[in-house]
Amino acid sequence: MTLTPPDPLGFLRIQNLSKRYDSVLAVDDVSLDIGKGEIFALLGSSGCGKSTLLRMLAGFESPSSGQIFLGGQDISLLPPYERPINMMFQSYALFPHLTVWDNIAFGLRRMGMDKDAMAERVTAMLELVQLQQFASRKPHQLSGGQQQRVALARSLARKPQLLLLDEPLGALDKKLREQTQFELVNIIESIGVTCVMVTHDQEEAMTMASRIAVMSHGRILQLGSPTEIYEAPNCRFVADFIGNINLFDGQLTLANASQSEVQTPQGHFTLGHGSSHPAGMAVSLAVRPEKIRIDKRPPDSGSAGSANVVSGVVSEIAYMGSYSTYVVKLPDDSVIKVTQTNRSRNHEDDIVWGDRVSCFWDTQAGVLLTT
Numbered sequence: 292m293t294l295t296p297p298d299p300l301g302f303l304r305i306q307n308l309s310k311r312y313d314s315v316l317a318v319d320d321v322s323l324d325i326g327k328g329e330i331f332a333l334l335g336s337s338g339c340g341k342s343t344l345l346r347m348l349a350g351f352e353s354p355s356s357g358q359i360f361l362g363g364q365d366i367s368l369l370p371p372y373e374r375p376i377n378m379m380f381q382s383y384a385l386f387p388h389l390t391v392w393d394n395i396a397f398g399l400r401r402m403g404m405d406k407d408a409m410a411e412r413v414t415a416m417l418e419l420v421q422l423q424q425f426a427s428r429k430p431h432q433l434s435g436g437q438q439q440r441v442a443l444a445r446s447l448a449r450k451p452q453l454l455l456l457d458e459p460l461g462a463l464d465k466k467l468r469e470q471t472q473f474e475l476v477n478i479i480e481s482i483g484v485t486c487v488m489v490t491h492d493q494e495e496a497m498t499m500a501s502r503i504a505v506m507s508h509g510r511i512l513q514l515g516s517p518t519e520i521y522e523a524p525n526c527r528f529v530a531d532f533i534g535n536i537n538l539f540d541g542q543l544t545l546a547n548a549s550q551s552e553v554q555t556p557q558g559h560f561t562l563g564h565g566s567s568h569p570a571g572m573a574v575s576l577a578v579r580p581e582k583i584r585i586d587k588r589p590p591d592s593g594s595a596g597s598a599n600v601v602s603g604v605v606s607e608i609a610y611m612g613s614y615s616t617y618v619v620k621l622p623d624d625s626v627i628k629v630t631q632t633n634r635s636r637n638h639e640d641d642i643v644w645g646d647r648v649s650c651f652w653d654t655q656a657g658v659l660l661t662t
Contacts, residue, residue: 302327302485303453308357310343317343319509330479330486332500334493336532340509341489342457348487349378349455361453377451381458383442385430392426395445402449416444419478435463436471443475447482454479456488460495472498493533497521505529526662530577537627539576546570551659556623561598563654568661575660580630582656585617585642589649596651601627605646617642619650
């Protein structure tokens with residue numbers, strides 16, 4: 292195969308990259324461009340190929356085929372130590388016998404940096420991650436979030452052109468992880484380094500990344516902004532993997548430029564957007580739980596949501612504080628999930644287990660999927 296030269300607009304260009312282990316194709320002909328200064332996420336479940344792809348970028352694995360360009364240079368065959376890249380691992384890999392200061396300085400010493408320049412760089416990194424007062428501590432004397440910031444400071448100290456993050460917040464508890472997501476993004480953006488992160492945590496990817504590639508079986512299924520990935524999934528896997536989704540399998544009965552209609556065992560539903568697929572085709576209607584309204588009374592005729600209504604009995608309720616999730620059993624024994632924000636502290640009209648309810652959504656809420 293003849294590969295085209297890299298596009299200067301793609302600071303990191305991955306071109307027809309594959310990795311095979313015996314009979315297993317871990318990464319299958321992946322191509323994508325990542326812009327300078329971008330925070331990019333590879334998202335997928337375990338075994339999808341995202342970590343193998345990251346390791347090829349770092350130089351820890353050699354591609355079976357394809358090329359990697361960074362700043363216009365082909366780095367596909369360069370060893371890790373010759374690549375202007377640093378990688379931060381999930382375990383942080385801090386040296387337990389070294390202080391925070393010495394952990395950050397470790398890579399600079401190996402470069403042979405002058406002592407004064409090294410001291411200046413380490414001090415700047417400590418200020419960047421706000422750990423000046425912890426410079427003399429050992430890693431075991433720090434919290435998980437502080438250790439994560441030391442690892443980041445060490446990764447950035449050598450001023451890499453590309454920063455790779457492997458499940459960067461996986462070792463933190465939920466509340467600290469949510470807090471650290473914003474800190475990490477602010478630090479990376481203040482430096483201006485290009486960043487590729489691997490995660491299986493969809494919330495982490497959507498919070499931190501400007502673009503996301505959803506991977507499965509070594510291939511990229513969809514590439515786009517967090518909004519595009521969530522609101523307009525291009526297949527069943529992406530729709531089901533990102534967030535919660537209700538899927539109604541059925542048949543396309545009407546498709547024109549402005550409207551589509553789908554017949555399913557749960558009912559006949561209308562979408563306020565057209566489809567290029569022919570009537571009679573097997574399709575799925577995907578509707579997010581938070582886009583569905585739930586009420587003990589059906590919607591008024593002609594109101595928003597009256598075109599798409601299902602009725603059933605509440606079988607489960609999960610109270611999550613800021614919102615509640617309702618599981619409604621429909622007449623055909625299928626279930627639908629509805630998420631509703633808890634806007635009031637008064638609960639006189641709350642829906643409870645066993646209530647018969649109507650669930651309805653407007654014509655713009657659904658997405659039509661064919662695969």
